[in-house]
Amino acid sequence: MMEEQIVRPVARAGVLAIDPYIPGKAKASGGHKLHKLSSNESPLGASPKALEAYRSISDLQYYPDGSATLLREAIGEVYGLNPQRIICGCGSDEVLSLLAYAYLGEGDEAIYTTHGFLVYKIAIHAAGATPVVAPEKKLTTDVDAILERVTEKTKMVFVANPNNPTGTYIPFDEVKRLHAGLPKSCILVLDAAYAEYVRRNDYQAGIELVANSENVVMTRTFSKVYGLPALRVGWAYGPEHMIDALNRIRGPFNMNSAAIAAGAAAVRDQSFVEQSVSHNSEWLPWVVDEMTKLGLDVTPSVGNFILIHFPDEQGKRAADADAFLLERGCVLRQVKAYGFDNALRMSIGSEEANRDVVAVLAEFLK
Numbered sequence: 001m002m003e004e005q006i007v008r009p010v011a012r013a014g015v016l017a018i019d020p021y022i023p024g025k026a027k028a029s030g031g032h033k034l035h036k037l038s039s040n041e042s043p044l045g046a047s048p049k050a051l052e053a054y055r056s057i058s059d060l061q062y063y064p065d066g067s068a069t070l071l072r073e074a075i076g077e078v079y080g081l082n083p084q085r086i087i088c089g090c091g092s093d094e095v096l097s098l099l100a101y102a103y104l105g106e107g108d109e110a111i112y113t114t115h116g117f118l119v120y121k122i123a124i125h126a127a128g129a130t131p132v133v134a135p136e137k138k139l140t141t142d143v144d145a146i147l148e149r150v151t152e153k154t155k156m157v158f159v160a161n162p163n164n165p166t167g168t169y170i171p172f173d174e175v176k177r178l179h180a181g182l183p184k185s186c187i188l189v190l191d192a193a194y195a196e197y198v199r200r201n202d203y204q205a206g207i208e209l210v211a212n213s214e215n216v217v218m219t220r221t222f223s224k225v226y227g228l229p230a231l232r233v234g235w236a237y238g239p240e241h242m243i244d245a246l247n248r249i250r251g252p253f254n255m256n257s258a259a260i261a262a263g264a265a266a267v268r269d270q271s272f273v274e275q276s277v278s279h280n281s282e283w284l285p286w287v288v289d290e291m292t293k294l295g296l297d298v299t300p301s302v303g304n305f306i307l308i309h310f311p312d313e314q315g316k317r318a319a320d321a322d323a324f325l326l327e328r329g330c331v332l333r334q335v336k337a338y339g340f341d342n343a344l345r346m347s348i349g350s351e352e353a354n355r356d357v358v359a360v361l362a363e364f365l366k
């Protein structure tokens with residue numbers, strides 16, 4: 001008997017090339033108090049004003065404002081930007097995907113770095129284009145390596161600055177040098193998800209570069225320092241012609257009313273942001289110091305997380321540490337998908353969480 005041939009829809013090749021994104025774990029295994037340090041969330045949560053704005057949304061029978069005007073105007077006011085040049089998205093992940101869908105297709109190439117944020121690769125494949133990986137130097141974006149890989153097919157370059165999961169950054173001079181070396185038809189995407197945390201004189205998120213060029217976009221998020229990842233709020237600042245293109249392909253109501261209201265209130269509460277940043281500035285060096293004392297190697301980070309490298313010794317590797325920590329209520333992030341076989345990423349948590357992780361790791365390494 002002839003085998004019956006199954007006929008069914010088949011996704012485009014690029015779609016099937018995607019390795020599904022695996023989010024950070026949300027649960028520990030034992031009955032311990034849980035410290036969730038796996039997704040770079042803020043230990044201070046969101047501003048009480050943002051929570052109040054969120055709770056004030058009750059007319060659920062009406063569609064939201066499709067242009068998220070309230071939110072774009074609040075962002076424009078606080079960051080000193082023209083709201084016409086801002087687009088909001090369901091997390092900056094959506095904005096990154098919109099960029100890929102609008103500008104990339106079959107035959108195009110887009111570049112990101114070895115340990116670049118995984119969403120870039122997904123968005124590039126989903127758009128049918130070809131990802132090109134540029135090596136890093138000391139786990140940091142290497143401008144020359146990117147420029148060496150630019151061809152006439154290169155339509156987009158993604159740089160997370162600072163990058164996740166490494167926590168490293170490049171100075172603004174380097175960003176400008178990268179931009180200057182790219183063809184004018186190639187888009188430079190500056191993903192500044194952690195910009196608020198960076199306290200370095202030579203760092204800039206990219207506002208100035210966007211303002212003065214036709215091919216640079218900066219993406220930002222409310223998921224990190226603003227503490228609103230559950231609501232999915234992100235945005236981008238770009239040239240008007242690009243924002244116009246993205247607006248044409250986004251869902252007409254991609255932002256919901258609660259996200260718009262809470263985001264607007266959050267961005268207006270900059271004193272809360274300062275509290276979150278100063279908590280991080282206090283605890284980041286403390287955690288790094290303690291890890292170093294334990295003999296662990298930590299990549300220098302300017303974000304709200306660190307990449308911890310474990311010894312090669314049997315039984316003391318990252319996966320073992322992860323299991324040991326999980327049993328004791330500490331949820332960190334394995335980063336094998338980013339090419340780090342023997343490291344864990346840890347978000348800077350509350351004082352209690354930070355102290356617990358250090359104590360548990362001390363026990364683990366004994």
Ligand SMILES: *Cc1c(COP(=O)(O)O)cnc(C)c1O
Pocket residue numbers: 040090091092093094117160163164191193220221222223224229232233234
């Ligand atoms: C967390 C993160 C984002 C933000 O994602 P959202 O979709 O806004 O929650 C973007 N880029 C990087 C590098 C990140 O780490």
